[in-house]
Amino acid sequence: MSMWNVEICDVTLRDGEQTPGVSFTCEEKMEIAGLLDGIGLEVIEGGFPAVSSSEQEAVRAICRMGLEARICALSRAKKEDIDAALDCGVDMVSVFLPTSDLHIRHKYGRPRDEVLMEAMAMVEYAHDHGVEVRFGAEDASRTDPFFLLRAYREAVSHGADLVTFTDTVGCLMPVEIRAAVEEIIPSVSVPLCIHCHDDMGCATANTITAAASGAFQLHTTVNGIGERAGNAALEEVLVLLAMKGGISRYDLSLLHKLSETVAKAAGMPVARNKAIVGAHAFSHESGIHIAAILKDPETYEYVKPALVGCERTFILGKHTGRHAVRHVAASLGYDLAEDEITWVLAEVKRRSEAKCAVTSELLHEILCAAREGGRQ
Template sequence: MKPWNVEICDVTLRDGEQTPGVSFSCREKADIASTLDAIGIEVIEAGFPAVSANEKECVTTIADLGLDARICGFARAREGDIQAAIDCGVDMVSIFIPTSELHVRLKFRKPREQVLQDALKMIDYAREQGVQVRFAAEDASRTDLPFLREVYRGAADHGAVLLSFADTVGCLIPSEMRTVMADLVASVDRPFCAHCHNDMGCAVANTITAAEAGAFQLHTTVNGIGERAGNASLDELLVALRMKGGVDRYDLSHLKDLSLMVEKYSGITLPRNKPVTGELAFSHESGIHIAAILEDPLAYEYFPPGLVGGERHFILGKHTGKKALEHVVASMGCELSETQICRVLDMVKDHSEHKCNITPEVLKKLIRKAQHEQENA
């Protein structure tokens, strides 16, 4: 299979930090950026320099790390914003304007055609300063296609090297994304970016679909954090690219550690059952499943936990089978008779049905009780 022609731009340090209540220190941003670079992420959006002096300092710090990744600064189509990003030493400036009638009406008191012409002048300004420009249409998914084509063609004519399509409110489903992205890719001779939000839970699916339809740069955040319901999750997208898109150049072994790092720095606790990096992503309780996994993990794991830096766990509970219990007991260094194993299994099921977690300490107590009962039988 020919690998998909894509690259990743991770926006954790900008869009991810716009999660309500989240603020990363410069040191934390540098840690996240360095790990993203170790994975092989091609572009890191380091922040929005015009926001504050501290934000500008953080973006400068990341630009000075000497990473392999290209560093991008975020800017409105204003000279001050663009200059603030350029002052940080970034490789690229992402200039954005709203394009939907709704957003233009709320934010500007002039026709959207005039908003576009003013923005194109800002592309010229940035290019004159020697930086690459990515031009982004905010709320592109609610912008009529004829005007959207006009926006992107204008940006391309003025030298933007990338054109970004933002599903700002996460309103698309994959079939809609496929239609619009295929149209844009065929209509404008520039690489397109897919920037998807997760309001309806479709961000990763929409991003994958955009890639299939020809999008080149895919935007992500670690753990899928971001405004409201967040953005496309980096770890989930990278696994999909590996397993479905033939893209094997990223070092996915860092994903679990990166996920935990961002969980700590952001204060946003991961759902236990989050795909790829959640606590339960490679945890199994069903006796039928565990018996098969002991023979061949592929029976119930599409990709191995080690691929993403995770570990497999067998959880004891009401669905546990004898083989699973024997495996867990043996891994603890215990030897039980057939009678004892059966007795422990009965107690495990009884405890779990009363909503008692079977921790290693609880299991040890049950083992001792079974041994004691047999000794005194």
């Protein structure tokens, strides 16, 4: 298995917080940053200091935590934004500029060359203050390719250490991301970062495709939260890096705890069928599946639950078989005879087909009735 040359920059505390209705307290940001650092991520984007004094204080607090990860702050190509980031003590300033004609026309109303060179002065300003500088091209996916490459080269000549390709509106699919990355990498002398949004459901796939195509820094958010449909999900990207990219340096066992922490702080429950961290990600109901899993979990589990801090669960319902009933009953301390298993199975199917959830409490009632001979 080949090993991709990548690092992770998690942007949960900045882009993730731009999810409508989401706002993290300073304490919540610090807790999340600590977990991200515990996993072993290389870069944590702590926030957008120019937004407010409280945002600046939160970024400053994260910088003072003594984490192993480099701490980054977002900044527009404005001196006051960069000063606010520098004042926090960050390791990296991410200076972004809209580069598509669409954005430049509506945000600036001036020639793009003029806008670009003003921004380059700010890239140089940040570089002159001794921090790592990342230049981000906002709406890169809809930018004139020739102008995009020019912007990257100008950024490098003005001191940028990294450049970012941002699929701001999530309009690309993997084959397009591959083509863009393969064109940019030979043309720019610094590492390329990839920042994908999920408007068409391709953010994780696009991010991993970019990594396989040579992109270096991958941007993610926990649970895939973020503007509109969100960003590439950290937990999905990390598992894919481990399973497909030969990268084993991250502690994936913290992913479930991290997911729950962010979901609680954001007030956004994770979808039950969410990959890796959803409640049903390692749950099984089908009798055929459970019978096979009891013999060998690999039959229906490509990712091991323990790898990401989760546990396998069996859910009894209309698709359940005898093997599952026997296993679940035994795990709960019920040693049932064959006729009792037959009755429990029929009762579970009857309840579930009536759209009644077979909760743990109801299951105990059914099992007790079977064991005590109270079957109707």
